[in-house]
Amino acid sequence: MNSAGLLVDSFGRIQEAVHEAVEGLTEDQLATRIDPDANSIAWLVWHLTRVQDDHLAGAFDTDQLWDADGWRGRFGLPFGEGATGYGQSSAEVGRVRAPADLLLAHYDAVHARTLDLVRPVTNADLDRIVDTAWDPPVTLGARLVSVIAEDLQHAGQAAFVRGVVERR
Numbered sequence: 001m002n003s004a005g006l007l008v009d010s011f012g013r014i015q016e017a018v019h020e021a022v023e024g025l026t027e028d029q030l031a032t033r034i035d036p037d038a039n040s041i042a043w044l045v046w047h048l049t050r051v052q053d054d055h056l057a058g059a060f061d062t063d064q065l066w067d068a069d070g071w072r073g074r075f076g077l078p079f080g081e082g083a084t085g086y087g088q089s090s091a092e093v094g095r096v097r098a099p100a101d102l103l104l105a106h107y108d109a110v111h112a113r114t115l116d117l118v119r120p121v122t123n124a125d126l127d128r129i130v131d132t133a134w135d136p137p138v139t140l141g142a143r144l145v146s147v148i149a150e151d152l153q154h155a156g157q158a159a160f161v162r163g164v165v166e167r168r
Contacts, residue, residue, distance in 0.1 A: 003126060007118040010148045014052075015111045017155035018045055019104060021162050027099045032165045036090070041158045041165070043096040045103045046075070047085030048154040052147055053110045054084050059130040059143045060117045071106050118144070 001009070021041055022030065030042040039047075050066060057064040066072050067081070077083070078095055085093075126141030138146075 003123050004119050004121045008115055011114050014151045014155055018107050021158035022100050022103055025100055029165050031097045034164050039093055041161050042098050043093045044154045044158040046096050048151045049107045049110050050084040052151055055143055055147050056114055056117055059140055065109055065113055
C-alpha cells in the first residue's frame with residue numbers, strides 16, 4: 001500500500017464510524033447530551049466534519065465546502081463564518097441540532113472531497129509545509145494524521161453516546 005492508499009483507507013474508516021454513529025437516530029437522539037456539558041452526537045459529527053473540511057482546505061489551498069457548497073446556510077447555526085467547534089462553550093454545543101440525513105450528507109460531501117485531495121498524494125508530498133504558525137512548522141503528513149486521529153476519536157465518542165442514548 002502506498003501513502004495515498006493508506007490515507008484513503010483511513011478516511012474510509014472514519015466515514016464508516018460516522019455512519020454507524022448517526023444512521024437511524026432521530027434529531028432529538030442526535031442532540032442528546034448525557035450530562036449538561038457533554039457533547040452530543042450531532043455536535044461531534046458536525047465538529048469533526050468541519051475540522052476535516054477546514055484543515056484539508058487549508059493544507060491543499062482550496063475553498064471549504066462549508067461555504068462553497070452552502071452547508072453553512074443549510075445548517076443555519078448561530079456561529080461565526082469560520083466556526084469549526086473548537087473552543088465552543090457548552091451553550092454553543094447545545095445549539096447544534098440537525099437531522100441524520102443532513103449530518104451524513106455534509107460528512108459524505110467532505111469525505112468525497114477529501115478522497116479527491118488525498119488520492120494523488122505521494123510520499124514526497126507528505127513533507128510539504130502547510131502551516132508555519134507552529135514551531136516546528138506543520139507538514140502535510142502531520143496535518144493529515146492529526147485530522148485522522150481527531151476524527152476517529154470524535155467518531156468513537158459519538159458511538160459511545162449512541163450506545164448510552166439507545167439504552168435509555
